[in-house]
Amino acid sequence: GQQVMQIPQYQHVQEGEDFTTYCNSSTTLSNIQWYKQRPGGHPVFLIQLVKSGEVKKQKRLTFQFGEAKKNSSLHITATQTTDVGTYFCAGEDSNYQLIWGAGTKLIIKP
Amino acid sequence: NAGVTQTPKFRILKIGQSMTLQCTQDMNHNYMYWYRQDPGMGLKLIYYSVGAGITDKGEVPNGYNVSRSTTEDFPLRLELAAPSQTSVYFCASSYGHGPNSPLHFGNGTRLTVT
Numbered sequence: 001g002q003q004v005m006q007i008p009q010y011q012h013v014q015e016g017e018d019f020t021t022y023c024n025s026s027t028t029l030s031n032i033q034w035y036k037q038r039p040g041g042h043p044v045f046l047i048q049l050v051k052s053g054e055v056k057k058q059k060r061l062t063f064q065f066g067e068a069k070k071n072s073s074l075h076i077t078a079t080q081t082t083d084v085g086t087y088f089c090a091g092e093d094s095n096y097q098l099i100w101g102a103g104t105k106l107i108i109k110p
Numbered sequence: 111n112a113g114v115t116q117t118p119k120f121r122i123l124k125i126g127q128s129m130t131l132q133c134t135q136d137m138n139h140n141y142m143y144w145y146r147q148d149p150g151m152g153l154k155l156i157y158y159s160v161g162a163g164i165t166d167k168g169e170v171p172n173g174y175n176v177s178r179s180t181t182e183d184f185p186l187r188l189e190l191a192a193p194s195q196t197s198v199y200f201c202a203s204s205y206g207h208g209p210n211s212p213l214h215f216g217n218g219t220r221l222t223v224t
Contacts, residue, residue: 006152030208030209031208031209033212035213041217042215042217042218043153043200043202044215045212048209048210050209088152088153090213092207092208098155098213101152102151103151103152105150
């Protein structure tokens with residue numbers, strides 16, 4: 001079946017370092033959405049990307065959608081403790097079904 | 111504006127017991143979803159609904175039932191609880207599908223079956 005692979009599963013960073021998570025779909029996506037889940041919380045919508053090659057920024061977060069609309073990435077510059085959580089991508093396929101990545105957990109080293 | 115409200119927040123069930131997880135939304139969203147999230151894992155779709163009176167199976171529907179008699183409510187029923195159903199359950203809603211229809215999640219129900 002259709003899958004969205006998300007890597008890495010975990011990323012440990014020192015506060016102030018950068019963080020990146022990648023999503024790769026086996027099929028072309030209509031759009032891709034990104035969500036953040038704080039520890040013990042629920043997923044919260046961050047952004048959606050629709051156009052091929054689209055790049056969007058939210059302060060220190062940069063989101064990209066690949067030219068073929070099969071891959072996407074989220075990059076956080078200079079991580080802060082408030083960035084801790086799990087980041088999920090969710091791609092919408094041609095049947096309007098959302099296919100979720102497994103998430104990347106951002107851990108700030110003490 | 112409450113958004114998506116789930117009750118209860120926590121529940122412990124014995125094997126074989128049944129229960130209903132409640133979900134209601136006040137955003138007049140057409141689409142509603144039930145997901146489960148096992149510890150350290152991603153989201154798996156159990157059931158979804160595109161409108162009142164319409165429900166459909168997701169990726170992991172076995173052991174669950176749903177109904178959608180109103181736009182606002184989408185309860186999830188567990189008939190014979192099993193330890194494999196220990197998980198966090200999230201209800202979500204969206205206006206529709208496609209761009210500009212992100213999912214809004216409830217706070218979740220943490221269920222333990224022993």
